[in-house]
Amino acid sequence: MNREEAWALVCAWVQSPNLRKHLLAVEAAMRAYARRFGEDEEAWGIVGLLHDMDYDRHPSLEEHPFVAAEELRRRGVPEAWVRAVLAHGDHTGVPRQSLMERALFACDEMVGFVIAVALVKGRSLGNVDPDSVIRKMRDKAFARGVRREDLVRGAEELGIPLEEHIATVVEALRPIASELGLEG
Secondary structure, X not given: OOHHHHHHHHHHHOOOXXXXXXXXXXXXXXXXXXXXXXXXXXXXXXXXXXXXXXXXOOOOOOOOOHHHHHHHHHOOOOHHHHHHHHHOOHHHOOOOOOHHHHHHHHHHHHHHHHHHHHHHOOOEHHHOOHHHHHHHHHOOOOOOOOOHHHHHHHHHHHOXXXXXXXXXXXXXXXXXXXXXXXXX
């Protein structure tokens, strides 16, 4: 599956504009980490783009991301991609083993939080830096649904200091700020 086919699949399965933006953001962050680690940027980006493709239709923990994994297998994508999709959720019981799997978990969690910070800072990624994200992480009333321990664990699983992980994600998102509605 190439990027064009992956985007067509997202468009067929995902109607929510916010979920589409999330998928684009995770794709960008995954591509940044693929470059950093010398991995296949196209593959990592596609995995980021597809990881929540079933969430609109199947938002329950009993179905997500299992339905996506089943559809991706049906379409013949590499099993490493399917494993990464499954491993991005702790509830699946699929342990994160590969670097791609750990990166997807780390990017998924952090992207959502960084976007939330940007939304309250003038709807601009230009106003977001690691310090502002860490300050918001300490504010328990901000983005209550985000488990701070998952943000920290994502960086730890990648073996990267938290501030560096935040900076990597923020820098990965800036080139697509207009697509995300976060250019300020």
